[in-house]
Amino acid sequence: MARIFLCIVLVYGLSLLHLAVSASIHRQNQRGNGYRDHVDVEAYLENLERRFPNLSKLYDIGHSVQGRRLLVLQISSNVTQRQLLKPAFKYVANMHGNEAVGRELMLNLASYLLVNYRTDPRVKALVDNTDIHLMPSMNPDGFAVSREGDCDSLSGRYNANGVDLNRNFPEQFSSPDEALTPEPETSAVMKWLSREPNFVLSANFHGGALVANYPFDSSSQAFQSGFYSASPDDKIFTSLAKTYASVHPTMPLGHQCQGTDHFPNGITNGAHWYNVKGGMQDYSYLHSNTFAITLEVSCCKYPQANKLDSYWNANKESMLSLIEKTHSGVRGTITSSATGAPIAGASVHVYNIDHEIRSSDWGEYWRLLTAGPHILTFSAPGYIKTTIYVVVTANEPLTKHISLDPKA
Structure with a gap:
């Protein structure tokens, strides 16, 4: 009887331990009381780095106009050592400061990968075989003046100098006299893209629509929209966009936001939607080894915080699937x-x-x-x-x- 009693106690104890671990993981995946400001984001990432020193490394690629660090969390097994033939992947969010969902998706993804590394075979394979870099905010100054619940305005879209960072990169179809002076945030990303080894694959999170957008964003047709501007790698870009959209619960439906936009299969060529000169995804493809797409993940640019769980649930599988595409070709x-x-x-x-x-x-x-x-x-x-x-x-x-x- 004593042995039976001990077995019962042991099983019960293990059950409680499992529940405690599960609760801890659940807490790691929560977003506190809502969106986090820059100070909270930095503290959160620093805490992850302390808890998982062999899997994560926090660094910055520069500073914003107002001096905020452009933070990146690197996640990889043996993160301090470069491994031959381990490809690099990056996600960038909050390039437009008022498009805030991607910012929280990055924080949640960082926690998810690190907390589940030892228990989830899929996560372990991703972290073991991919050098993952997550930037929660490319425009922390813009986010600081944005307003939760603001779905449509331009407040906070630009950096502190009033510049749209997704119109600030060198443009393939512009003449030399049209060249723009890169903002600090833009220059930092350009230098980041030039580092060795280049990123293999990348995606950039936006809000205000629900679609996976692929190059080219600009075309030779000046400001004319509706012109399909195919890159030389149109086939693989189309495939990458479908990878993200196809496993999203609503993106492939194609017409989920108010307005006239309709995206078959939840994807679009950028210029065919509307022409963007000086965009980051085109620059990445043309000036580095990086294949980049843009992800519009919310109809409302800055939705209420109580909707964040639903955005995480909708995008988690898509985010993981796109990282896995780094291992193709x-x-x-x-x-x-x-x-x-x-x-x-x-x-x-x-x-x-x-x-x-x-x-x-x-x-x-x-x-x-x-x-x-x-x-x-x-x-x-x-x-x-x-x-x-x-x-x-x-x-x-x-x-x-x-x-x-x-x-x-």
Whole structure:
């Protein structure tokens, strides 16, 4: 009887422990009493870094006009050590200060990944195999003057200098005399994008609509909207947008917000919706190795805080699924056949796609591609070109290590 009693006590104790752990995880996923200001966000991220020192690292990429840190939480196994061929992914939110849902989604996602790392195989695989960077706010100054419950106004949209940050990047279709002076927040992101290794995939959260938007945002048709401006990688961008939209409960329905917008399958080419000159997603694609899309996740730009749980539940699966897409296409290293040394800055070109990516300082490359056959050519100054034929699958990346012969 004593043994039976001890077993009952042990089982009961374990049950209480499980409930306590579950309650702790639940508390980690809560947002307190509502939206958090910049001081609270910084304290929250610092606390996560203290609790999970091997999985998270807090840093900033610069400061806003008013001196607020542009904070990023990096999440990865062995976060302090760079791992060969581990691709980098980033989410950026709150670029328009009054579009606030993405800001809280980033905080909740950070907690979710860290708290569930040891118990959820999917989360563990993501963190083990991906270098994830989360920026809750690119425009903390704008957020500071925004108003909860304001669905439609422009109050807080711009930075403290009154500039729309999503119109402030160098524009592919502008003439040199139209060049804008980058704001501090814009310059910080441009420098961030240029660091080694480049991000493979990225998404930027906005509000005021419900759609996954992909490049190009701008077109050669000046300010004319309704013109489909396809990038060279239109197929993979369409696929990435569908990845996010398809598992969202309402985004694929296409017409969920008041107004005339209608988005088949919950996705749109940016310029076909409306023309945006100087946008971040086009700049990312054209000036780095980063494939970037834009996610509009709420009809109301700054909804009441009591709606935040519903936004988290609607977007969690989509956010995880998009991160997983970092592991698609072809990846590998490019080295010299003579010395075995990595070749930095080597070019990777895909037949019939007029967009090259470059290898990292460690000779790594990641080339996102849709499933199917592709012809890839690898080249570098002083080396003989090498061309290979590959068949990409939808479920996992294809690894191809390339050795280039020096020219005689």
